[in-house]
C-alpha cells in the first residue's frame with residue numbers, strides 16, 4: 001500500500017477538508033496522545049513541520065515495524081494540523097484499542113515540568129477534538145474522547161478509580177501528559193478538557209455553517225475592535241490582503257477570533 005500523503009492545514013482549512021470529505025470507516029472514539037519526542041525543543045531546530053512528520057514515519061516503520069506513521073492526525077505548537085495516516089485507515093495509537101479510533105498525536109512533551117503548551121496549540125487541540133466530534137457524531141465523554149493513560153498495555157481500560165488516583169503503576173503510560181489540560185486523569189478530562197471541547201462544539205455549530213469562513217482584508221488598514229461596533233476600542237490593526245477567519249457575524253460586524261473579542265467591520269473583508 002502507498003504510504004500516507006502528508007498534508008499540513010491551518011485549523012480552518014482542516015475544517016473545510018473534514019466537512020467536505022466522506023469517510024467510509026466507522027469512527028467511535030478519538031484518542032489523544034502526546035508525542036513526547038519530538039517535542040517543543042526539537043521543533044525549535046531548523047526543520048519544518050513536514051520534516052517531523054517524515055521523521056516520525058521513519059521511526060514508526062523502522063523502529064516499531066508498522067506499515068506507516070501510526071497516527072491519523074498530528075497537532076503542532078504553531079496551531080497547524082497535519083493529516084497523516086488516512087482517516088479511513090485504522091491507526092496504531094493504543095495497542096489493542098485502535099478499531100474505530102482516530103488517533104491524534106499532539107506534538108510535545110506535556111508531562112509536568114516539560115513543554116508549556118502554546119495558546120495556538122491549545123486552540124488547535126480543542127478545535128480538532130470538537131470538529132471530529134461534530135463530523136462523526138461523537139461527544140466529549142470518557143467513552144468517546146480518550147487519553148492513552150486510561151488503557152493498559154493490552155488495550156483494556158484500567159478501572160476509573162485507579163486512573164484517577166494514579167495507582168496503576170509502571171504499566172500506565174502518562175500520555176498525553178500529566179499536565180495535559182490539567183492532568184491526564186478521567187476526573188481532570190471531565191472537569192477541564194471536555195467542557196472546553198463542548199464549548200468549541202457550540203461555537204462551531206453556532207457559527208451557522210460547519211466550516212468557518214476565510215476572508216481577505218480589502219481595506220489598506222483595518223481596525224480590529226474589542227466588540228461589534230465603532231464605539232469599541234481598537235485592539236490592533238491588520239493590513240490589506242491579510243486572511244482572517246470569521247467565526248460569527250451579525251449587524252455588519254464579523255468576529256475573527258474564537259478565543260478573544262476581536263471584531264472587524266464586515267464590509268472590509270471579502
Ligand SMILES: [Zn+2]
Pocket residue numbers: 032033034093148173175176
Ligand atoms: Zn500515547
